[in-house]
Amino acid sequence: MPPPPGLRERKKYETHRALAVAAVELVAERGLDAVTVEDIAAAAGVSVRTFFNYFASKEDAVVIAFPDHLERTERAVERFLAQPAELSTMDALVAVMREEVADVGENPREWLARMTAIKKNPALFHRAVTMNAQQAEPLTAAIARRAGCEQGDLFPSLLLAVVGGAMSAALLRWRELDGKDTTVTELFDEAVASVAAGLPDPPRTR
Template sequence: MTPPGLRERKKLETHRTIALAALRLIDERGLDQVTVDDIAAEAGVSARTFFNYFAVKEDAVLLAYADHAERAEQTIARFLAQPEGIDAFPAFIATVREELADIERDRDEWLTRLRIIHGDPSLLIRATTLNSGSRDPMIAAIARRSGTDAEQDLFPSLLLAVAGGVLNTSLSRWAAGNGAQPLLEIFDEAAAAAAAGLPDPR
């Protein structure tokens, strides 16, 4: 992948600066007590610049990176590049595991983000809306890897729903414990339970 040029790096850095400023303020005061002007001032940019990167203040919490669309495409590419002979579910889990390792490296930032999101139902709804654009391409990729039909077969959509449940449950448990248990450890346990068909614990 070609490294980003100076202008693109500046764009990525500005996005990150605004996103981190939003996290700090909203964590301190609460979402309803923070305005776009507050976030812009904290980030050292104008409100106009803020709106060049985010449609609403909620997005500054949810969209951690300016290249989130490209990252979604890269996730699909990594999923399709998993070794042949591995079923779609473990291939998907292996792909997501790489991303969770990145999240755990920015542990404090993501624990703050998850705490804010889980504390505000409107953010959960907005997160679902923002993620909806990547759903169909991922279902198509699962269908391609598994040799199924994305429109006719249940499998691709079902796999994504199950894997998404594993991911969301892991992130919720990690955040609820304030990161005391490693995220990858939780994720591996949840993925193993799902792969085993969720038998009753003994």
């Protein structure tokens, strides 16, 4: 996503991104315990006071890639609800999630480092899980709305878990490959196609 219009908003966006990238790179290199807020601020070229204007902790600086992460979820919900009516609910959700996956592919070095840092540090993993749970609630409600589900129906949560699982599997495989030989979008498409086919056993290679 491009920076927002307006000098002040653009400056805030760029400062957030500079701090987030610095935090990711330092933690991926040294480990969470060996990195301080002072280290992150210095690497981004700002003061510690400025750091705390943007993040509550170094963990947040690693996990929260964009300053408008809550608004991004709202926009994803809007795009999902605006998908053509002839699409199935699953296809509509896949179309929106594919855009999110493509964003990751635009900054492979940063996201590979972020995923490595999260995997190696339990505190970051738990923070990421909490963030994902916060984002899941409005998406689940939007799925229920589009599909016309009754309150308490299993379908919205199940669909989000299935498509989200395909996304997680694609990201994990992409990280294992160190972003080489394929794109995260191609892996996501492959995962979704496999799910849509009923998740058949892959061809045996031995």
